[in-house]
Amino acid sequence: MRKMIVAGNWKMNKNLQEGIQLVKDILEVSADLKADKQVVICPPFIHLASASELVVAKDNLYTGAQNCHMEASGAYTGETSAEMVKSTGATHVIIGHSERREYFNESNEMLAAKTNAALSNGLNVIFCCGEPLEIRDAGTQNNYVEEQIKAGLFHLNLEQLNNIVIAYEPIWAIGTGRTASSEQAQDMHAHIRSLIKNHYGDDAAENITILYGGSCKPSNADELFSCPDVDGGLIGGASLNAADFHGIIAAMLAQ
Ligand code: 13P
Secondary structure (H helix, E strand, O other), X not given: OOOEEEEEEOOOOOOHHHHHHHHHHHHHHOXXXXXXEEEEEEOOHHHHHHHHHHHOXXXXXXXXXXXXXXXXOOOOOOOOEHHHXXXXXXXXXXXXXXXXXXXXXXXXXXXXXXXXXXXXXXXXXXXXXXXXXXXXXXXXXXXXXXXXXXXXXXXXXXXXXXXXXXXXXXXXXXXXXXXXXXXXXXXXXXXXXXXXXXXXXXXXXXXXXXXXXXXXXXXXXXXHHOOOOOOEEEXXXXXXXXXXXXXXXXXXXXX
16 A cells, blocks of 8 residues: 655754654644554654654654664764664654765665665665756756665565655755656656566555655645655655644645
């Protein structure tokens, strides 16, 4: 069964008190979610235990980390393992966000290893891909995203793929106010689904959730989410405000 998901990526925003308040505000406004229409809140690591405790009683509302380390433990100052993430009650982790690829030099190899660490600790992975503006302008975005998907995911078996959500986030649309048109989003999502189909077969392609990310907001969520291959969104800025996030959740529930 293909799920729709709205996930909020808070990035490096909100101190602990502000974060707890935002989770409470989201809980207050969050409408009836369903097994096939879920919400995931991804705050910074410091909020994860408190946020997980707040959402634990709410069906189909989950928490996730924005990153994890690929090693199980050891002398990696400042890092957080997948097992530590899991121990907070979080169920998801974002891997391969473009900001991590760019600012923290996360290579495809590292991202494949992080994906393995997350899966082996029972976490669901929201695996990000997406092209920079120069690639979009050159018209080679399909090949670019194909390489990211192959390098990050294609070593997984079919069973492991069940715990993967793909997020397509064109870098030129992140935090810029510039959104991919619904045609651009649909075209890329259909391309990603065809890659999954060629490698894993029809059922896997039909079942995998593919999210759109990049300046998604209440005013454009409905149009984006109504594309046949867009199964929800990974939301940055608009996830920091409960009313906006609720508007996006409402767009998912209306599909
Ligand atoms: P914005 O919604 O702020 O453009 O961010 C998108 C994103 O990077 C989510 O991971």
